[in-house]
Amino acid sequence: MSGFNPNSKTLAACIAELEAFRKARGLDDKAIITSLDFPDIWRTKELSVSNVPGGFNKIMLPFFTDGPATFYISSAGPYVKVPLHSHDEGAGIRVIMSGSIMYEDKELEAGGWMYLKAGAPYQFTVGPRGVSMFYCYRCCCA
Structure with a gap:
């Protein structure tokens, strides 16, 4: 496999980061939150993820499930290869x-x-118009 390794942090470590973020922002665990509550999420470094293939921007969304899992949005320009x-x-x-x-x-x-099944290797190339994706993992891919 390539030098890119999305398994650099454990799920527990990412959830701890999210809990610290939520506490610092004074978020109630029982409250509904929306993207409007975080208008600066793409500009702040707090939840930005640097362990991504070149050409991608990625943020961890500020919540996780009881499952547990973590959630992300990422984007890339045309023809970026993962x-x-x-x-x-x-x-x-x-x-x-x-x-x-x-x-x-x-x-x-x-x-x-x-x-994506746990441990299943895959790769892809972004299409000619670029891409924006939402994803959820029962792992931490930060």
């Missing part, structure tokens, strides 16, 4: 919000999704 890698600590799902990715000679477009 090298072969796996998410070893748990399964996940990736949903294309806009643009597309090429996976095994198939183009997944907006509304398309892929389920």
Whole structure:
């Protein structure tokens, strides 16, 4: 596999970061939160993720489930290649919000999704219009 390794932190470490973020922001664990509560989330470094393939921007969303799992939004320009890698600590799902990715000679477009089994190696290339994705992992991919 390539030098990219999304398994650099444990799920527990990422959840601890999220708990510290929520405490610092005074968030009630029982309150509903929306993207409008965090208008600066893309500009602040607090939840930004640096362990990503070149050409990607990624943030960890400020919540996790009882499952546990962590949630992300990422984007990249056209034709960025994500090298072969796996998410070893748990399964996940990736949903294309806009643009597309090429996976095994198939183009997944907006509304398309892929389920990732824990430890299953995969790679993809961003399509010609770039991509924005939402994803959730039962691991920490920060």
